[in-house]
Amino acid sequence: MVHIMAYHHGDLRRAVLDAALEVIATSGPGAISLRDLARRAGVSHAAPAHHFKDKAGLLTAIAVEGNELLADSLTEALDEDRTGLIDLGVRYVRFALEHPAHFEVMYRPDLYHRRAPELVAARERTGKLMRRTVELMPEEKRGPDAALAQLAAWSAAHGFANLVRGGNLDRTLGDRDPGEVFRGMARVLFGQSDD
Amino acid sequence: MVHIMAYHHGDLRRAVLDAALEVIATSGPGAISLRDLARRAGVSHAAPAHHFKDKAGLLTAIAVEGNELLADSLTEALDEDRTGLIDLGVRYVRFALEHPAHFEVMYRPDLYHRRAPELVAARERTGKLMRRTVELMPEEKRGPDAALAQLAAWSAAHGFANLVRGGNLDRTLGDRDPGEVFRGMARVLFGQSDD
DNA sequence: GGCTAATCTTGTCAATGACAAGATTCCGGG
DNA sequence: CCCGGAATCTTGTCATTGACAAGATTAGCC
Numbered sequence A, B: 001m002v003h004i005m006a007y008h009h010g011d012l013r014r015a016v017l018d019a020a021l022e023v024i025a026t027s028g029p030g031a032i033s034l035r036d037l038a039r040r041a042g043v044s045h046a047a048p049a050h051h052f053k054d055k056a057g058l059l060t061a062i063a064v065e066g067n068e069l070l071a072d073s074l075t076e077a078l079d080e081d082r083t084g085l086i087d088l089g090v091r092y093v094r095f096a097l098e099h100p101a102h103f104e105v106m107y108r109p110d111l112y113h114r115r116a117p118e119l120v121a122a123r124e125r126t127g128k129l130m131r132r133t134v135e136l137m138p139e140e141k142r143g144p145d146a147a148l149a150q151l152a153a154w155s156a157a158h159g160f161a162n163l164v165r166g167g168n169l170d171r172t173l174g175d176r177d178p179g180e181v182f183r184g185m186a187r188v189l190f191g192q193s194d195d
Numbered sequence C: 001g002g003c004t005a006a007t008c009t010t011g012t013c014a015a016t017g018a019c020a021a022g023a024t025t026c027c028g029g030g
Numbered sequence D: 001c002c003c004g005g006a007a008t009c010t011t012g013t014c015a016t017t018g019a020c021a022a023g024a025t026t027a028g029c030c
Helices: A012-027 A034-041 A047-052 A055-079 A085-098 A100-106 A117-135 A146-165 A178-189 B012-027 B034-041 B047-052 B055-079 B085-098 B100-106 B117-135 B146-165 B178-190
Strands: none
Touching (some): A012 A034, A055 A117, A085 A146, A100 A146, A146 A178, A146 B146, B012 B047, B012 B055, B034 B055
């Protein structure tokens, strides 16, 4: 495998990303330090800069990856033809809770280079997918105005996920699965439509 | 009570808070530096630490103040007897957009001392107020389950506000007032015709 | 006037982000 | 096989920052 002091790490980029994701998930994005990540990967303090240029560059890469993971999940949803608006929201909530670090960074544009081409491309891709997923839905599942339905679903899911992540719903949730609690809430919210 | 009287500045605590709020509103919480705030207030680099102990202490103070501002707004809502669940959400959205820096910090517990007594007290106060506002509402305005109604309203308003703040709805909003767009969305969401 | 505590200053230290310049290794063309 | 450019990583450096310690100044109060 790798020699103890190999000059080349093998995949430093991935190693730094993973270390960053771990730190962010436990201590938030403010706790990351390029030098600390370098230490964890066993490389010199300036090595990460070669892959990400910047601290903001590292976070940009995480935001891009997050958008791609979300896009993958949405693509899955598109393939299941029984997917309704509520399922889409549940999927969004689950994504936020299963990839907390990505989610955290994605919606914090002050942390990264929001004009980076990679980022706007990934963002555009997931945006289009969200729109398509809602538009392809039968009208009795999403109401007459697709754009409004998307806005409502996105707001509810995004807000719920953020509140859960912030620990604001601990008492309300108990030990129940957040995704299912959201489903129950959404059913009331969106009227009586079943799944 | 007498205001905290600083001999050299007048009210350094307030000055630092205001400077911090301005920086956060324009560049995010990651951009604040105690030394920069001291510079803006015209004091030495270690002066702010006396009032806030810590960088996290400063942000804790902002989170407390934010909770109090929100509590004030909710108290206003309690006084108006025609307030419905949707109006409550509109009020929440407006608070988020009128006090962006406070809002930003409030829901970012990794930035401050979340166990600080002042903070948990202020938090508890607004939490109780939110609950009371929903509970005192006539049942035809909020549905049978008050807790669920609160969860739904909070999620939708919180998510909407966060998405707006992140610039994710710029195209959707156009030049319309976000509060009114939210009202329109909420009407569809909660299935009510008027208020 | 004098005492005490709050407020502010100066000085210092380790950690950090960013950059520059050099060392090492990889890879493809000849 | 070899060579040269490019990618990768290292070492060295600098200004900035957060945190702390110790001292100076002033306010409020007896």
